[in-house]
Amino acid sequence: MMQKDLGIAGRCGFALLAVTVIALPVALFAKGIDVGVFCAVGIVWLLVSAALILGDSITEITLWKATIKRDVQAAKVARAEVEAVRDELRVAVKSLVDSTEIAFSMSLSIESPDEILERRARAVERLQEFAEPDPVKLREWREELKKLP
Structure with missing residues (x-):
């Protein structure tokens, strides 16, 4: 104990x-x-x-x-501020990924080389993993993105 x-x-x-x-x-x-x-x-x-x-x-x-x-209190306050900034950054990255997915899903109607599409997919996956570190939530989010037009 x-x-x-x-x-x-x-x-x-x-x-x-x-x-x-x-x-x-x-x-x-x-x-x-x-x-x-x-x-x-x-x-x-x-x-x-x-x-x-x-x-x-x-x-x-x-x-x-x-x-x-x-100074324990100052360290706790600084840590809380850093975590708040990190959370805001993750929200911004999620918005960026969402808009990127919408833009690229609309551009799929135009023929694009496979290399560019694969490179874009890898870049978006890295951003998604940064924006949502929880694997369960990440999987759910990716499923929601697949449902976009």
């Missing part, structure tokens, strides 16, 4: 903490690293693992003159 609440960042934090507590002392006692490296790496890894475990509650970590700032 607690693992689900932690999320992947929390689990990674505990994994990093375990490596810090187990592997670093082993490396120190095996004389793979010296005391200075042990202290430096240990402090940084402990700070990072604490930040990952505590999650959104930590917004700034300061160690001497080095500062790591994290």
Whole structure:
């Protein structure tokens, strides 16, 4: 139950903490690293693992003159804006594909070389896959487009 609440960042934090507590002392006692490296790496890894475990509650970590700032709310707002722009772009691409299908279905009455028609079909399929990433909705949309005159 607690693992689900932690999320992947929390689990990674505990994994990093375990490596810090187990592997670093082993490396120190095996004389793979010296005391200075042990202290430096240990402090940084402990700070990072604490930040990952505590999650959104930590917004700034300061160690001497080095500062790591994290603005969770701003990141969430930016992500929402990017997703909104992506959704609007998908709507625009769907409209473009719809109009292209109408235009080309009307032009089919005129003889066209097969190469041009195949190239156009591949280009429209790529646009459709970008506009609708869900395979079920894409299939339904393509069926609707086939019904156009």
